[in-house]
Amino acid sequence: MATKSLKKAATAVLQKPAAPKKAAPKKPVYNPLAPERIAAILDGLRKAYPNAVCALHHNSAWELVVATALSAQCTDVRVNMVTPELFRTFPTPKALAEAPLPAIEEIIRTTGFFRAKAKNIQGAARVVVEKFGNKVPETLEELITLPGVARKTANVVLGSWFGIAVGVVVDTHVLRISKRLELTKNTDAVKVERDLIKILPQSEWINYSHRIIFHGRQVCIARKPKCADCTLEKLCNAPDKTWSSH
Numbered sequence: 001m002a003t004k005s006l007k008k009a010a011t012a013v014l015q016k017p018a019a020p021k022k023a024a025p026k027k028p029v030y031n032p033l034a035p036e037r038i039a040a041i042l043d044g045l046r047k048a049y050p051n052a053v054c055a056l057h058h059n060s061a062w063e064l065v066v067a068t069a070l071s072a073q074c075t076d077v078r079v080n081m082v083t084p085e086l087f088r089t090f091p092t093p094k095a096l097a098e099a100p101l102p103a104i105e106e107i108i109r110t111t112g113f114f115r116a117k118a119k120n121i122q123g124a125a126r127v128v129v130e131k132f133g134n135k136v137p138e139t140l141e142e143l144i145t146l147p148g149v150a151r152k153t154a155n156v157v158l159g160s161w162f163g164i165a166v167g168v169v170v171d172t173h174v175l176r177i178s179k180r181l182e183l184t185k186n187t188d189a190v191k192v193e194r195d196l197i198k199i200l201p202q203s204e205w206i207n208y209s210h211r212i213i214f215h216g217r218q219v220c221i222a223r224k225p226k227c228a229d230c231t232l233e234k235l236c237n238a239p240d241k242t243w244s245s246h
């Protein structure tokens, strides 16, 4: 008995103490809004679309107000087909303010909702003439007093013409792709803009929209995005991706 217990004691002394178990390395928690991820998205967009600008043809703030108003529920290509004649026939806000409404309607007919649009652009022309001395105002608060000009149009004009970033233009492309890129969970344009303003640096507000709109037209199209050709593919986890490397 004594020999047995001596052996046990000797074995216990010779046995190495068990090494403490190593904790498994923690997987970093995926955060779609991580600043590094957002910076990588902006970088990818910058490289892919370095010269993206507003696709609506215009030569003045006033022309951009009108073109943007006409682009509601209409393609930019169609608007660009209509505006040369409109601006040739009524070259100033004053000329448009005094024009017979049916003449405006006739020119813009193919942009859809032409009666409401004609009324709005003429109303906007009158306000620009009477309230702002023929000049398009440079603040959001003043711009949205023009008939038919809501926050989106005001953002387009301030950003693209005056270079003033007071918000992010959220059109159908910005809405769809910001969601696909998990930069927002919202579907309402005003809420999406609020989300984007929080996470994007202000210096990128104007370019982000321009580039995303290009991306939406060329690659990240609504029905069947061309994910295999997409510069942002590695960063994207959209559920409706058509191809994935990860």
Ligand code: SF4
Binding pocket: 180, 181, 219, 220, 221, 225, 226, 227, 228, 230, 231, 232, 233, 236, 237, 238, 240, 241, 242
């Ligand atoms: S990977 Fe596909 S869904 Fe994602 S941004 Fe690119 S084109 Fe759009």
